Amino acid sequence: MLRIENVSKDLGEFTLKNVSLDVKDGEYMVIIGPTGAGKTILLETVAGVYPPDSGKVLLLGNDITHKPPKDRNITMVYQDYMLFPHLTVGENIAFGLKNRKVPKDEKETKVHEVAELFGIDHLLHRYPDTLSGGEQQRAAISRAIILNPTVLLLDEPLSALDGQTREKLRKELKRLHTIFGTTIIHITHNFEEVFSLADRVAVMNKGEIVQIGEPDDIFRRPESEFIAQFVGVENLFRGACRKQGDGSYIDVKGLHIVSSTCVSGESVYASVRPEDILISREPLDASARNSFQGMIAEIVDNGMFVRLSVDAGIPFVVVLTRQGYEAMNLSEGDSVYLTFKACSVHVF
Amino acid sequence: MRRTRPLPDRCLISFALIGSLIVGLTVLALLNMTVRELADIPHVIRVATETRVIDSIVTTMGAGALAVVILIFIGTPLAYILARTNFAGKGVVESLVDLPVMLPHTVAGILVYILFMQRGLIGAPLDAVGFIFEDAFPGIVIAMLFVSSPYYINSVREGIEKVPIHLENVARTLGASRFHAVLRIVLPLSSRHIMNGSILAWGRAIGEFAAIIMIAYYPMVISTLIYYRFTTGGLKESSTVAFVMILACFVAFIMLRLISRALGRYDDRV
Numbered sequence: 001m002l003r004i005e006n007v008s009k010d011l012g013e014f015t016l017k018n019v020s021l022d023v024k025d026g027e028y029m030v031i032i033g034p035t036g037a038g039k040t041i042l043l044e045t046v047a048g049v050y051p052p053d054s055g056k057v058l059l060l061g062n063d064i065t066h067k068p069p070k071d072r073n074i075t076m077v078y079q080d081y082m083l084f085p086h087l088t089v090g091e092n093i094a095f096g097l098k099n100r101k102v103p104k105d106e107k108e109t110k111v112h113e114v115a116e117l118f119g120i121d122h123l124l125h126r127y128p129d130t131l132s133g134g135e136q137q138r139a140a141i142s143r144a145i146i147l148n149p150t151v152l153l154l155d156e157p158l159s160a161l162d163g164q165t166r167e168k169l170r171k172e173l174k175r176l177h178t179i180f181g182t183t184i185i186h187i188t189h190n191f192e193e194v195f196s197l198a199d200r201v202a203v204m205n206k207g208e209i210v211q212i213g214e215p216d217d218i219f220r221r222p223e224s225e226f227i228a229q230f231v232g233v234e235n236l237f238r239g240a241c242r243k244q245g246d247g248s249y250i251d252v253k254g255l256h257i258v259s260s261t262c263v264s265g266e267s268v269y270a271s272v273r274p275e276d277i278l279i280s281r282e283p284l285d286a287s288a289r290n291s292f293q294g295m296i297a298e299i300v301d302n303g304m305f306v307r308l309s310v311d312a313g314i315p316f317v318v319v320l321t322r323q324g325y326e327a328m329n330l331s332e333g334d335s336v337y338l339t340f341k342a343c344s345v346h347v348f
Numbered sequence: 349m350r351r352t353r354p355l356p357d358r359c360l361i362s363f364a365l366i367g368s369l370i371v372g373l374t375v376l377a378l379l380n381m382t383v384r385e386l387a388d389i390p391h392v393i394r395v396a397t398e399t400r401v402i403d404s405i406v407t408t409m410g411a412g413a414l415a416v417v418i419l420i421f422i423g424t425p426l427a428y429i430l431a432r433t434n435f436a437g438k439g440v441v442e443s444l445v446d447l448p449v450m451l452p453h454t455v456a457g458i459l460v461y462i463l464f465m466q467r468g469l470i471g472a473p474l475d476a477v478g479f480i481f482e483d484a485f486p487g488i489v490i491a492m493l494f495v496s497s498p499y500y501i502n503s504v505r506e507g508i509e510k511v512p513i514h515l516e517n518v519a520r521t522l523g524a525s526r527f528h529a530v531l532r533i534v535l536p537l538s539s540r541h542i543m544n545g546s547i548l549a550w551g552r553a554i555g556e557f558a559a560i561i562m563i564a565y566y567p568m569v570i571s572t573l574i575y576y577r578f579t580t581g582g583l584k585e586s587s588t589v590a591f592v593m594i595l596a597c598f599v600a601f602i603m604l605r606l607i608s609r610a611l612g613r614y615d616d617r618v
Contacts, residue, residue, distance in 0.1 A: 047521050048521075068525065070524055074521060075521045080514070082512065084515060084533055084537075085537065086536050095522050096523050099528070100523055143518075144521075147523065
């Protein structure tokens with residue numbers, strides 16, 4: 001639906017080199033990559049803020065490479081909200097409708113509808129500087145979505161928010177995508193956003209797209225050292241989350257990983273930090289809810305730390321201090337028990 | 349019990365004392381003149397109601413205001429270009445914009461005169477259609493425009509630079525053309541700089557003397573009139589005209605302050 005063909009742009013400080021990307025209708029595309037990788041210019045080029053030096057941008061089959069931003073029906077949300085400070089929240093949200101000369105009654109109804117959806121209906125008469133970060137970003141997203149954009153561009157929309165607000169807004173973005181089915185391109189540094197939102201992920205580095213694929217592909221089968229380093233997430237599992245008593249577990253290929261939190265859905269992700277896993281030769285009689293038997297598949301000595309790959313039906317990575325490792329006298333092929341708490345399981 | 353008061357900061361006190369010299373000088377000059385003038389109030393009233401004086405003040409302030417209005421229309425687009433774009437030769441353009449600040453006023457006056465005089469490059473063709481600069485109101489305006497333009501352009505440019513470009517980008521993705529984004533987002537958020545630039549330029553314009561008399565000795569602006577009275581009627585005549593001008597400026601200044609205070613709240617949000 002949105003097709004970026006060999007787009008290059010040199011802005012001096014930031015560059016795009018021969019970037020091609022195909023985004024499907026209704027897809028949630030997430031772009032990740034280190035700072036300065038050219039992610040923002042890519043979005044701004046799609047929005048039409050800059051004309052590319054070479055290459056083409058096609059939307060619904062039409063060449064929009066040199067169309068001005070106002071005629072593209074592609075809207076954008078920045079990290080730092082960028083609400084117009086001299087207009088009220090209501091006027092901000094109505095800005096696009098006003099440009100389209102929508103009649104006043106219809107405009108007001110629509111503004112209220114969208115504001116209600118984001119729970120900022122009571123703030124419409126206020127000025128942006130009196131709002132919290134979360135409220136401001138809700139207003140900014142409302143302002144962008146009210147035009148029913150063909151593509152919605154989000155440039156690190158949650159990065160400026162505190163943890164709790166970020167999580168809430170992430171869920172709202174997911175809901176928004178479900179309700180409106182808008183095609184979204186979302187830039188982030190946060191892997192939780194990748195897993196909870198993305199249909200596909202594109203990894204950018206030095207102005208180029210280095211890998212495109214489903215989150216699983218990128219994280220499990222990184223195509224280069226750079227990507228592996230960049231996404232460095234270990235003990236990442238995918239399965240269905242089930243409630244059980246006062247807790248819940250994730251069914252990963254028959255293995256039940258008990259977790260203290262749960263996200264509804266047949267396909268959720270869970271991760272356990274390698275240093276949160278205890279390793280022992282005999283089963284530990286501890287309060288920890290997760291205990292699995294496995295076999296040491298590989299031992300990698302990193303000097304200060306030792307990394308063990310343990311096959312317990314699914315692969316686990318465990319990190320031990322050098323002292324701990326030597327005291328246990330472990331070797332490849334040994335049978336061990338892995339133990340970790342339910343609250344060490346991070347579900348998203 | 350003795351109340352202990354915090355020791356005042358010595359550095360701040362000495363700065364305040366040194367700084368008060370300059371404020372004191374202005375106050376002294378104003379008081380000195382006021383006391384002298386108020387000794388003969390009927391004379392002040394006679395001068396203040398003199399048609400030539402009133403005409404001259406109106407001409408000066410009016411020409412200054414017109415120069416500022418023209419600057420708003422042609423200086424604002426230039427300020428936007430300088431604030432938002434990079435191009436080859438930008439440094440040269442910037443130097444040319446600043447040039448009138450550096451030039452001695454008489455030099456500025458000659459530059460303007462030979463361009464706009466009746467035989468001048470621009471003056472001649474306009475003279476043919478009956479538009480005259482030499483010894484005419486338009487001549488005053490054009491001289492004022494030339495000398496005051498850098499003050500306006502640089503101030504507005506600074507204001508536009510302060511408005512995040514992302515705000516403009518967002519407006520453009522929301523269906524506004526670049527022109528509308530400038531009109532509805534960038535300029536309102538630079539309103540205080542536009543106001544300050546206008547006041548600076550206006551002040552510079554009404555203070556101009558040398559550049560104006562080169563092209564338009566008549567109609568007399570206030571500086572010309574004061575100089576004329578000084579050379580013909582002496583100190584008493586000229587200082588009373590000056591005193592009346594001070595009062596007029598004072599009133600104008602207070603009014604401008606009131607307006608800019610309202611605008612100040614407007615773009616402090618950026």
